Amino acid sequence: MTADWLVCANCAGRVSEGRCAVCRAELARLREGRGPWSHFGSPAALIALLLTLVAVTFLVTRPT
Incomplete structure (x- = not known):
């Protein structure tokens, strides 16, 4: 959950503004x-x- 869209009941402003x-x-x-x-x-x-791990695995195991 993010505070970007939460509205404060106390001040009626966005919580992200504090x-x-x-x-x-x-x-x-x-x-x-x-x-x-x-x-x-x-x-x-x-x-x-996952894609990064697959790419690294491919680079390490490929034949020279």
Whole structure:
């Protein structure tokens, strides 16, 4: 989940802007919830990683 489209009930602004203390607390909570491997959670990132591994395997095992 991203804070790009979340609207704060306290200040009626986007949470990603961090206008009030409630927005800043929610941003901190969202950032804390993401781990170091969260960027591999999207399907596009997993496909890119898989294609990279296939390309490296092909380059290593090809005959000279």
